[in-house]
Amino acid sequence: MRSKLHRGDNLFSAVFVSPAFVFYTVFVIYAIGLSFFYTMTKWKGVGTPVFVWFRNYVNLVKDAEYWQVAGNSFTLVLLALFIQNPVALVLAYLTSRIKFAFKPIRSVIFLPCVISAATTGLMFQLLFNADIGIFNGILKAIGLGFFQHVWLSDSKTVLFAVALPQVWQYLGIQFIIFLAAIQSIPQEIIESARIDGATGGNLILRIIVPLLWEVIAICIILTVTGSLKAFDMSWIMTWGGPGLNSAYISVLMYRHAFKGFNFSYGTTIAMTILLWSVLFIVVFRGIFRKRGVAY
Amino acid sequence: MALRPGFYALKEGFFRSLIYAFLIGYALVSLVPFFWALISSLKDNDSILRQPFSLPKVFLWGNYPRAWLEAHMGLYTFNTALYAIISTVTILVTSAMAAYVIARVRKGNLLYLYFTLGIMIPIHTVLLPSFILIRNFGLFNSRLSVILLYIAFNMSLSIFIMVGFLKGIPHELEEAAFMDGATRTQTFFRIIFPISQPALATTGVLTFLGVWNEFLIPLILLTNRALKVLTNGINDLREQYGQNYGLIGAGLCISFLPMILLYIAFQEQVIAGMTAGAVKG
Numbered sequence: 001m002r003s004k005l006h007r008g009d010n011l012f013s014a015v016f017v018s019p020a021f022v023f024y025t026v027f028v029i030y031a032i033g034l035s036f037f038y039t040m041t042k043w044k045g046v047g048t049p050v051f052v053w054f055r056n057y058v059n060l061v062k063d064a065e066y067w068q069v070a071g072n073s074f075t076l077v078l079l080a081l082f083i084q085n086p087v088a089l090v091l092a093y094l095t096s097r098i099k100f101a102f103k104p105i106r107s108v109i110f111l112p113c114v115i116s117a118a119t120t121g122l123m124f125q126l127l128f129n130a131d132i133g134i135f136n137g138i139l140k141a142i143g144l145g146f147f148q149h150v151w152l153s154d155s156k157t158v159l160f161a162v163a164l165p166q167v168w169q170y171l172g173i174q175f176i177i178f179l180a181a182i183q184s185i186p187q188e189i190i191e192s193a194r195i196d197g198a199t200g201g202n203l204i205l206r207i208i209v210p211l212l213w214e215v216i217a218i219c220i221i222l223t224v225t226g227s228l229k230a231f232d233m234s235w236i237m238t239w240g241g242p243g244l245n246s247a248y249i250s251v252l253m254y255r256h257a258f259k260g261f262n263f264s265y266g267t268t269i270a271m272t273i274l275l276w277s278v279l280f281i282v283v284f285r286g287i288f289r290k291r292g293v294a295y
Numbered sequence: 296m297a298l299r300p301g302f303y304a305l306k307e308g309f310f311r312s313l314i315y316a317f318l319i320g321y322a323l324v325s326l327v328p329f330f331w332a333l334i335s336s337l338k339d340n341d342s343i344l345r346q347p348f349s350l351p352k353v354f355l356w357g358n359y360p361r362a363w364l365e366a367h368m369g370l371y372t373f374n375t376a377l378y379a380i381i382s383t384v385t386i387l388v389t390s391a392m393a394a395y396v397i398a399r400v401r402k403g404n405l406l407y408l409y410f411t412l413g414i415m416i417p418i419h420t421v422l423l424p425s426f427i428l429i430r431n432f433g434l435f436n437s438r439l440s441v442i443l444l445y446i447a448f449n450m451s452l453s454i455f456i457m458v459g460f461l462k463g464i465p466h467e468l469e470e471a472a473f474m475d476g477a478t479r480t481q482t483f484f485r486i487i488f489p490i491s492q493p494a495l496a497t498t499g500v501l502t503f504l505g506v507w508n509e510f511l512i513p514l515i516l517l518t519n520r521a522l523k524v525l526t527n528g529i530n531d532l533r534e535q536y537g538q539n540y541g542l543i544g545a546g547l548c549i550s551f552l553p554m555i556l557l558y559i560a561f562q563e564q565v566i567a568g569m570t571a572g573a574v575k576g
Contacts, residue, residue, distance in 0.1 A: 027447030116508035
């Protein structure tokens with residue numbers, strides 16, 4: 001027996017859900033179905049798709065260019081994991097220990113996150129500029145002029161030059177998440193550890209990391225999935241070049257789909273971003289099932 | 296480890312200064328790129344090439360009108376703001392409506408699961424088919440094209456945040472409204488929507504920032520100059536004014552200053568929104 005209150009709920013629900021439902025269903029759910037379909041075809045984006053089953057995936061596995069850009073993306077992932085996350089954690093811990101000027105320091109460290117990656121990319125492109133860039137300027141000023149480089153044209157340095165702004169810009173997000181988490185640890189725990197003689201790195205490794213493991217695990221997953229999607233800086237700074245030396249997976253996707261008229265292959269490359277992300281999450285969660293500590 | 300209080304205080308003070316030195320040093324280095332863009336924007340190319348790191352001797356404002364008009368950064372700012380405002384408002388209303396149904400009316404998990412599935416999906420995977428759909432609808436190179444995709448791609452996360460918030464609102468509020476004879480629709484727009492302000496602020500800031508900073512979607516969908524956004528403009532600056540560093544500096548400042556001002560004004564919401572947005576896969 002439905003009460004008077006709930007009369008008309010079905011109609012109401014349908015009307016209220018439908019705008020969100022239509023946008024989302026067409027451009028996300030239906031689109032991902034289409035995406036799977038395109039990866040099974042040979043198609044230039046115009047004309048009729050020819051069904052080829054898994055040939056795109058087979059070609060992809062044998063494609064040296066794909067593995068080169070996948071290697072670049074994985075390099076970015078590793079740099080983010082082993083530089084961005086630890087530095088963010090240390091900065092968050094130190095910031096949690098100060099009172100005076102806490103807010104301004106927090107604000108400035110987070111600031112780069114609100115700028116577009118395109119803007120950051122162009123700023124760093126100029127910072128890496130051989131003639132007017134600050135990196136060469138510093139090297140010259142401290143007497144290491146012979147280390148000066150045309151950073152973005154040298155195939156040995158270009159990937160790191162393109163990855164650096166990414167690591168720098170999004171460090172703030174992890175910083176802010178870690179900071180909130182550290183502040184939620186009861187102060188007595190940290191104080192008693194300090195009184196017992198734990199300091200600096202020891203305190204972070206022995207006390208903070210185990211206590212925050214769940215948060216750190218989430219940040220690690222975010223770092224990996226976020227880095228796998230990187231596109232903007234690579235395109236703005238170098239178009240992925242020279243060659244494909246600074247191109248990420250998404251850059252190769254863009255090149256194939258919109259410059260090389262191989263739309264279905266581009267879609268296949270895009271699909272691997274999802275596959276790598278899911279693979280990482282499954283493996284990571286499998287390895288670190290129960291490592292957290294309750295307090 | 297027992298230490299005499301005096302020694303402990305001294306040691307504490309020393310470490311505290313070290314911490315400050317390190318944090319302030321890092322913060323200052325973080326500001327260098329912005330500062331450098333700012334000083335470059337006030338110099339001409341000659342002085343940039345001769346002394347790239349010096350402060351401008353006289354402030355030359357000429358780069359700004361050139362970037363604003365000649366490089367179309369003014370037009371792009373207008374377009375970016377327009378798309379960001381329209382998509383943010385639409386997202387807020389539609390996601391709050393759907394979230395209300397999910398959290399309060401039909402408490403099944405199926406719809407919730409369906410909508411939040413999208414959090415896991417990287418946009419690149421749906422971007423190419425969405426481009427085809429947009430083209431088939433005859434919307435390629437239109438304002439509506441980017442707005443539609445911004446709305447669709449931000450839906451999952453907005454609903455996720457809104458449902459979380461709406462579940463916490465006490466039932467008494469709605470029941471009181473029903474007693475007074477209000478319909479569901481009236482209850483939603485007069486009571487639920489207004490009191491959801493904190494969640495709306497978080498979602499709104501997050502969507503607005505994301506849309507403002509988006510690069511790949513407009514790169515693919517907009518080729519007509521009159522419709523392009525700031526991130527397209529940044530791309531064009533590099534392609535068309537590669538050696539004109541003063542102009543590029545001004546263009547960079549035009550692109551980041553609105554976001555920095557917004558950040559200064561809504562700092563808590565920005566931080567809350569970006570942290571919530573971090574769960575996006």
